[in-house]
Amino acid sequence: MEHVIHLTVNGTPISGRVRSDRRLVDFLREDLELTGTKEGCGEGECGACTILMNGVAVNSCLVLAVEADGSEILTVEGLARGGELDPLQKEFAEKGAVQCGYCTPGMLMSAKALLSRHPSPTEEQVREAIAGNLCRCTGYKKIVEAILAAGGRGRA
Amino acid sequence: MRVIGRPVVRLDALDKVTGAAKYVGDMKFPGVLHAAILRSNCSHGRIKHIDTKDALELPGVHAVVTGEKYQKPTGLYLKDRTLFAVDKVRYYGEPVAGVVAETPELAKEAVRLIRVEYEQLPPVYDPLSALADGAPLLHENLGNYEWAPVFFPKPGTNISNHFKLRKGDVKQGFAESHIIHEETYCVPHIYHSPLETHVAVGYADNGGRLTVWSSCQSPFAVRKFLSTALDIPLSKIRVITGYVGGGFGGKAGATIEGLVAPLALAVPGRHVKLVYTREEDFVGAYVRQGLVARLKTGVGKDGRIRAQQCELYWDAGAYTEYGANIVRAAGYTSAGPYDIPNLWTDSYCVYTNHPSGGPMRGFGMPELHWALELQMDTLADKLGMDPVEFRLLNCLKDGGVTATGEVVYGVGLTECIKTVAERIGWGDKKEGVGKGIAIMCKAPAMPTNASSSACLKFNEDGSVTLMTSAAEIGQGAMTALAQIAAEELSLPIEAISVSCPDTAITPYEWQTVASRITFSAGNAVVLAAQDAKRQIFQNASYILGDHEMELVDGQVRVKGRPDLSVPLESVVMGAFLPDGSAKGGPVFGRGTFTPEGLINLDPETGQSPRPVAFWTFGAQGAEVSADPETGKITVHRLVAAFDVGRVINPVTLEGQVEGGLVQGLGSALFEEMVFGEDGQVLNNSFVDYKIPTSMDVPAIETYFVEVAQQDGPWGARGVGELPMVPTAPAIACALKRATGTLHRKLPLVRHGRD
Ligand code: FES
Ligand code: FES
Numbered sequence: 001m002e003h004v005i006h007l008t009v010n011g012t013p014i015s016g017r018v019r020s021d022r023r024l025v026d027f028l029r030e031d032l033e034l035t036g037t038k039e040g041c042g043e044g045e046c047g048a049c050t051i052l053m054n055g056v057a058v059n060s061c062l063v064l065a066v067e068a069d070g071s072e073i074l075t076v077e078g079l080a081r082g083g084e085l086d087p088l089q090k091e092f093a094e095k096g097a098v099q100c101g102y103c104t105p106g107m108l109m110s111a112k113a114l115l116s117r118h119p120s121p122t123e124e125q126v127r128e129a130i131a132g133n134l135c136r137c138t139g140y141k142k143i144v145e146a147i148l149a150a151g152g153r154g155r156a
Numbered sequence: 157m158r159v160i161g162r163p164v165v166r167l168d169a170l171d172k173v174t175g176a177a178k179y180v181g182d183m184k185f186p187g188v189l190h191a192a193i194l195r196s197n198c199s200h201g202r203i204k205h206i207d208t209k210d211a212l213e214l215p216g217v218h219a220v221v222t223g224e225k226y227q228k229p230t231g232l233y234l235k236d237r238t239l240f241a242v243d244k245v246r247y248y249g250e251p252v253a254g255v256v257a258e259t260p261e262l263a264k265e266a267v268r269l270i271r272v273e274y275e276q277l278p279p280v281y282d283p284l285s286a287l288a289d290g291a292p293l294l295h296e297n298l299g300n301y302e303w304a305p306v307f308f309p310k311p312g313t314n315i316s317n318h319f320k321l322r323k324g325d326v327k328q329g330f331a332e333s334h335i336i337h338e339e340t341y342c343v344p345h346i347y348h349s350p351l352e353t354h355v356a357v358g359y360a361d362n363g364g365r366l367t368v369w370s371s372c373q374s375p376f377a378v379r380k381f382l383s384t385a386l387d388i389p390l391s392k393i394r395v396i397t398g399y400v401g402g403g404f405g406g407k408a409g410a411t412i413e414g415l416v417a418p419l420a421l422a423v424p425g426r427h428v429k430l431v432y433t434r435e436e437d438f439v440g441a442y443v444r445q446g447l448v449a450r451l452k453t454g455v456g457k458d459g460r461i462r463a464q465q466c467e468l469y470w471d472a473g474a475y476t477e478y479g480a481n482i483v484r485a486a487g488y489t490s491a492g493p494y495d496i497p498n499l500w501t502d503s504y505c506v507y508t509n510h511p512s513g514g515p516m517r518g519f520g521m522p523e524l525h526w527a528l529e530l531q532m533d534t535l536a537d538k539l540g541m542d543p544v545e546f547r548l549l550n551c552l553k554d555g556g557v558t559a560t561g562e563v564v565y566g567v568g569l570t571e572c573i574k575t576v577a578e579r580i581g582w583g584d585k586k587e588g589v590g591k592g593i594a595i596m597c598k599a600p601a602m603p604t605n606a607s608s609s610a611c612l613k614f615n616e617d618g619s620v621t622l623m624t625s626a627a628e629i630g631q632g633a634m635t636a637l638a639q640i641a642a643e644e645l646s647l648p649i650e651a652i653s654v655s656c657p658d659t660a661i662t663p664y665e666w667q668t669v670a671s672r673i674t675f676s677a678g679n680a681v682v683l684a685a686q687d688a689k690r691q692i693f694q695n696a697s698y699i700l701g702d703h704e705m706e707l708v709d710g711q712v713r714v715k716g717r718p719d720l721s722v723p724l725e726s727v728v729m730g731a732f733l734p735d736g737s738a739k740g741g742p743v744f745g746r747g748t749f750t751p752e753g754l755i756n757l758d759p760e761t762g763q764s765p766r767p768v769a770f771w772t773f774g775a776q777g778a779e780v781s782a783d784p785e786t787g788k789i790t791v792h793r794l795v796a797a798f799d800v801g802r803v804i805n806p807v808t809l810e811g812q813v814e815g816g817l818v819q820g821l822g823s824a825l826f827e828e829m830v831f832g833e834d835g836q837v838l839n840n841s842f843v844d845y846k847i848p849t850s851m852d853v854p855a856i857e858t859y860f861v862e863v864a865q866q867d868g869p870w871g872a873r874g875v876g877e878l879p880m881v882p883t884a885p886a887i888a889c890a891l892k893r894a895t896g897t898l899h900r901k902l903p904l905v906r907h908g909r910d
Binding site for chain 1: 165166173176177184349350351352353400403434630631807814817841843847850851853
């Protein structure tokens with residue numbers, strides 16, 4: 001069955017027709033061509049598909065597009081505002097928190113959710129916030145440092 | 157030094173933090189069709205019948221392909237596999253058929269409609285059983301396969317390569333020994349776990365040309381593989397790579413491309429996309445081989461190692477086209493970073509009914525060093541010698557001799573060991589905490605003629621496009637190579653842009669593997685820059701006259717005459733003279749690099765004065781404790797020091813080493829592929845196959861020693877794989893000091909409780 005959904009994606013109101021079993025990650029990546037959001041497992045185990053739904057970090061592979069009806073979605077493409085990178089994006093680039101980059105969009109979104117709850121989190125809070133985001137490249141050290149720095153806590 | 161050695165921000169960082177970076181799975185293709193693969197549900201069986209009728213009749217299905225059409229054996233070093241199973245399947249999960257359909261769901265449904273009848277054959281799941289008399293044979297036709305002459309298969313057995321090394325006189329060496337220690341060590345299969353699974357798109361046009369977009373490390377190796385397997389000339393195949401979402405060796409050689417290409421050929425004019433599910437990714441490419449290692453080592457009263465006998469039995473899986481070379485590399489490195497005068501090594505590549513073994517970060521070295529380093533630590537204990545002292549005494553130094561008889565120079569290992577010992581506070585006791593150290597060496601294992609090339613194409617404004625076919629798999633190749641180009645050309649890093657590999661456009665690169673890109677492609681970039689400078693100076697000479705020139709800060713200057721100069725951008729398109737005439741032309745630098753003078757190992761003794769392009773050495777320390785009640789192991793600290801020759805970019809280097817340490821930590825503590833009795837992988841998800849998360853990571857410190865590699869670009873040598881190598885033994889040695897027990901089987905969380 002098809003449904004019509006209305007939602008806000010990265011600040012823009014969007015309407016779309018989706019089948020009941022369409023996953024939000026596919027709706028974003030295929031219908032809206034927002035391919036910044038990645039899929040690494042499709043089962044809620046890796047966090048590569050993390051986006052913000054009404055300000056909360058969720059795995060978009062576990063959410064159906066119809067469930068997102070009426071919600072406000074933020075993806076990695078919506079992090080930069082008016083050509084200005086989000087402080088998290090800047091710190092990820094500068095601190096070397098990015099290697100292959102496949103986990104990066106999901107990491108950024110989990111970090112964004114954390115900073116909106118705790119603008120200046122502790123290292124422990126950072127580690128916990130990204131515990132569901134696997135990264136096979138970096139060993140997490142520089143990712144943690146980047147998030148701390150974006151929260152104003154990093155080493156200079 | 158303006159750019160080299162500086163923490164330049166990665167060239168791909170902006171793309172990657174904004175979501176703009178395109179991976180193959182992100183690329184859009186008009187009217188794309190989707191593929192799915194039927195994999196065997198039996199680990200050893202003769203295929204009696206494949207019925208594809210129902211699948212083909214399903215509306216929306218465009219094609220079904222089986223092994224019938226592509227029977228030619230193929231492979232990188234040893235041609236022992238086919239694209240889809242032919243006659244037999246040899247592991248649980250082997251591709252038997254592929255389907256092309258309108259949607260991914262339809263393709264999967266069609267796969268379920270294919271029926272395969274197998275005659276079950278007895279399987280064999282460990283290398284020692286596979287070598288026993290009367291063991292089931294996996295490859296009855298081994299003798300008819302083709303292989304590169306540096307491999308030694310034994311037709312009629314399950315041995316696809318027997319590497320031998322004979323150096324000195326081990327009998328004599330053991331006779332001179334004061335203590336002899338014999339022990340067996342085991343390493344399980346592990347899985348690379350890149351966050352991006354394998355993905356490829358194929359397109360065959362009606363003129364017989366084939367294009368493959370693939371998330372791969374080695375587009376040229378893929379092209380060659382496809383050309384041989386499909387009988388299509390190289391000139392009609394094009395392989396394109398975008399950003400790669402992690403490789404670690406699993407995307408080296410050719411894997412998924414061998415499935416998507418025949419499917420695309422079945423539906424000319426349509427794009428066909430194949431994305432591995434996570435579950436499929438566990439068995440769909442390569443896994444790290446298992447190992448059973450038996451070591452016998454003798455040391456004299458003075459603590460010097462006199463002799464070592466080494467038997468390595470590799471659980472290499474069903475196909476060893478690539479794995480055969482890992483077995484060889486471990487064989488010729490079997491003395492590790494030690495100077496051992498008498499050696500006797502047999503390294504066996506053994507077929508089993510496990511998924512195909514292949515390259516994974518370290519290429520046999522983590523497995524080998526697991527055995528070696530635990531052995532050395534035990535010997536130090538038996539001698540009553542400090543483990544750091546023991547290693548300092550026996551390790552390779554300038555003028556030392558490797559297992560193959562090569563004399564090495566420029567070895568910074570002693571400094572690495574001392575750095576780690578100092579930083580980890582060796583000798584300072586902490587209650588309940590054990591400290592361990594492990595050392596290592598590694599060389600790129602590659603054909604003696606493995607080459608790289610680079611082109612530098614100047615734009616009208618003096619900026620440059622650097623073209624190589626080094627894949628950007630996260631290691632930072634793009635940035636390191638751009639830094640080398642910028643330094644050579646005295647340009648700011650912003651002036652250099654780097655393209656992703658496309659075999660139709662970017663110049664030849666053997667493979668992005670073996671920690672060799674900075675060294676090999678880096679050298680090609682240096683040569684390309686020198687070639688470009690020759691052309692720039694030539695163009696400038698039409699204006700400034702014949703002088704010795706230099707390129708500094710975007711100015712071409714006559715040496716010693718700062719008043720005689722022209723801006724670079726005025727001569728990159730040629731020289732324009734006052735009378736309006738033009739001379740010279742656009743600058744286009746080219747450079748190629750092949751390590752010269754590499755000599756094959758002697759087939760009987762494994763000796764060669766120069767078998768490899770370079771050696772990299774390093775040391776690691778770990779601080780570990782175990783809860784006396786629960787046995788829970790905690791790694792508190794990891795400290796690493798590697799001799800990288802020259803740091804090109806401190807931030808990307810540190811990041812790569814940190815990532816490698818954490819991958820090593822995973823393999824030490826919990827990573828292990830668990831197989832069922834039928835040969836099926838039981839833990840093929842990130843819930844059951846645990847890799848380290850942000851909560852598992854200890855404090856990490858990395859240090860770099862810089863003893864220049866004489867023939868490396870700016871003195872650099874490779875390091876990417878290294879941190880994976882000594883991590884597990886360093887942790888095990890530390891655990892031993894914390895608890896008094898040495899565990900010889902990985903992973904420690906499971907076997908640490910045995
Ligand atoms: S793709 Fe959604 S959690 Fe892995
Ligand atoms: S940067 Fe590659 S997975 Fe995190």
